Amino acid sequence: MISVQHLTKQYGKFTAVNDVSFDVKQGEVFAFLGPNGSGKTTTLKSIVGLCLPTHGTILVNGLDVRKRPKEAKNLISYLPQRVIFPETLTASEVVRFYGSIRNISRVAADEALANAGFNGFSDKPVNEFSGGMIQRLGMTVISLPDSPILLLDEPTANLDPQGVKQFRDFILQQKAKGKTIIFSTHLLAEAEQLADRVAIFVSGKLGALESIDDLRTTFLKTGTIEDLYLHYVGSSHYEK
Amino acid sequence: MNTMNLLLITRIARQELLVNIRNKWTIIFAVVFGVLIVGISYIGIVAEGFSGMQNFTRTSASMLNLVLYIVPLVSLIMGTLSFTGDRGTTELLFSQPVFRAEVLLGKVLGLFFSLTLSMVIGFVVAGGIISSVTGGEGLLQYAMFVILSLLLALVFLVVAVLIATTNNRTSRAFGISLFAWFFFVLFYDLIVLGVSLLFKGQTANIILFLSLFGNPVDMVRVASLIILDNVTIFGAAGAALLRFLGGSGLSITLLTGSLLLWIVIPLVISRRLLNKQDI
Numbered sequence: 001m002i003s004v005q006h007l008t009k010q011y012g013k014f015t016a017v018n019d020v021s022f023d024v025k026q027g028e029v030f031a032f033l034g035p036n037g038s039g040k041t042t043t044l045k046s047i048v049g050l051c052l053p054t055h056g057t058i059l060v061n062g063l064d065v066r067k068r069p070k071e072a073k074n075l076i077s078y079l080p081q082r083v084i085f086p087e088t089l090t091a092s093e094v095v096r097f098y099g100s101i102r103n104i105s106r107v108a109a110d111e112a113l114a115n116a117g118f119n120g121f122s123d124k125p126v127n128e129f130s131g132g133m134i135q136r137l138g139m140t141v142i143s144l145p146d147s148p149i150l151l152l153d154e155p156t157a158n159l160d161p162q163g164v165k166q167f168r169d170f171i172l173q174q175k176a177k178g179k180t181i182i183f184s185t186h187l188l189a190e191a192e193q194l195a196d197r198v199a200i201f202v203s204g205k206l207g208a209l210e211s212i213d214d215l216r217t218t219f220l221k222t223g224t225i226e227d228l229y230l231h232y233v234g235s236s237h238y239e240k
Numbered sequence: 241m242n243t244m245n246l247l248l249i250t251r252i253a254r255q256e257l258l259v260n261i262r263n264k265w266t267i268i269f270a271v272v273f274g275v276l277i278v279g280i281s282y283i284g285i286v287a288e289g290f291s292g293m294q295n296f297t298r299t300s301a302s303m304l305n306l307v308l309y310i311v312p313l314v315s316l317i318m319g320t321l322s323f324t325g326d327r328g329t330t331e332l333l334f335s336q337p338v339f340r341a342e343v344l345l346g347k348v349l350g351l352f353f354s355l356t357l358s359m360v361i362g363f364v365v366a367g368g369i370i371s372s373v374t375g376g377e378g379l380l381q382y383a384m385f386v387i388l389s390l391l392l393a394l395v396f397l398v399v400a401v402l403i404a405t406t407n408n409r410t411s412r413a414f415g416i417s418l419f420a421w422f423f424f425v426l427f428y429d430l431i432v433l434g435v436s437l438l439f440k441g442q443t444a445n446i447i448l449f450l451s452l453f454g455n456p457v458d459m460v461r462v463a464s465l466i467i468l469d470n471v472t473i474f475g476a477a478g479a480a481l482l483r484f485l486g487g488s489g490l491s492i493t494l495l496t497g498s499l500l501l502w503i504v505i506p507l508v509i510s511r512r513l514l515n516k517q518d519i
Contacts, residue, residue, distance in 0.1 A: 045331070045518070045519070048335045049334075049335070050331055050334055050335060050518065050519040051518045051519070052516070052517070052518055069339070070337050070338065070339060071337075073335060073336065073337040073338075074337040076335070077335075078331070078332070078335035079332075080331040080332055080335075083332060084329045085329060086259040086329060088259060088262035088263065089258065089259060089262075093255075093258065097251070097255045098332075098336065100251045101248065101251060101252075101336045101337070101338060102336070102337065138332070141332070
């Protein structure tokens with residue numbers, strides 16, 4: 001479904017992503033793990049066409065993201081790390097707008113909002129919402145078009161425990177629908193619970209790319225996923 | 241394959257309009273502009289007893305200075321604000337199945353419509369006040385003056401977009417926008433006059449004539465004064481223009497065409513830059 005080949009992204013002399021290659025199969029849940037600045041966000045943004053790769057190709061369902069951006073993006077719903085909506089707009093106006101971009105009717109947009117638990121809040125401006133509600137609104141926006149691919153950049157970073165649980169339920173629902181999902185996270189337990197495979201990013205490179213079970217079996221028969229993570233990332237990264 | 245979708249552009253423009261008409265700065269601008277414009281027309285009526293009837297053309301000439309100072313500043317600020325806004329909003333919008341050029345055009349149109357609305361309210365109220373006293377004489381010139389003011393707003397809006405697309409950092413983009421305002425509104429004429437003093441006769445006239453097309457503020461000033469039949473208070477550049485072109489009709493056409501180029505060229509450059517940069 002998604003093929004990233006030799007992706008390299010440089011910002012001047014700094015290499016944010018260095019020759020990264022991987023494939024994600026249809027219906028797979030794929031987690032990006034890694035410390036801050038390791039290249040997770042840049043890779044996600046490259047897949048959705050927000051970052052332009054210095055080298056490499058990205059195919060989404062066989063479509064080159066650079067050459068056919070609109071068709072490729074039509075298959076993707078992307079949730080940025082810090083989702084923000086214009087604060088004077090109401091939840092209903094936000095969802096209807098993003099729905100209209102994807103040719104989704106107002107009725108369907110309103111239904112999605114109601115199903116997401118925004119009854120009584122749909123006509124309130126976004127600036128009255130908590131961080132968790134905004135994130136939930138973001139989830140509603142990205143689930144609205146029923147895109148086959150979901151890209152989520154640290155979706156639980158601003159959520160309270162209840163929000164985290166709602167996110168997990170959301171991912172499991174989408175997985176059950178056969179969606180291909182890539183998400184980045186710092187929460188190792190989250191990756192362990194939800195992902196089929198994990199890519200561990202270290203300083204712009206892929207340190208590991210395997211299923212969690214395989215990694216455990218190979219490296220840490222009795223260890224935790226935290227031990228595994230530190231095995232790849234190492235303490236040297238943090239000392240830098 | 242890369243044909244732009246007009247419907248998508250319209251939807252983005254409508255959303256941008258909605259966001260901007262609720263923006264407190266747009267509301268403040270609309271109120272301040274409206275009060276000043278209406279104030280000028282009212283003062284014109286009060287002065288009627290002293291200096292004769294202040295009809296549309298005379299009041300418009302008074303409004304012109306206000307427009308030339310305020311409209312470029314507000315357009316630059318609003319354009320910069322919109323195009324260097326929150327990264328989270330921008331990323332979500334550009335990740336949708338839209339071309340970057342569609343987002344660019346949609347946002348520019350939405351911003352322009354919100355500016356138009358803010359300005360037109362003031363102009364309409366002022367027009368009502370003037371016509372209630374003086375009748376409809378000069379109404380057509382007044383309407384053309386309003387159109388020129390809106391063109392000026394659009395020019396500086398796209399200049400702001402160009403500044404924002406070449407500068408990722410908001411503070412830097414604002415700094416350059418303010419410099420652009422100082423340059424076009426205050427310094428440009430001084431520089432041109434200074435340069436023209438170094439030359440004599442026909443050469444100086446040619447410099448003055450050509451310099452006119454390097455500054456949209458001057459173009460709107462001269463075009464407005466031609467429309468309002470105020471040729472006597474022309475600056476040197478305007479006088480040179482009329483001498484070179486030999487008539488008002490051709491001058492207006494040339495100035496309007498040049499203003500349109502000032503809209504198209506920054507937009508085309510912004511589009512190219514936007515297509516080559518990370519969001």
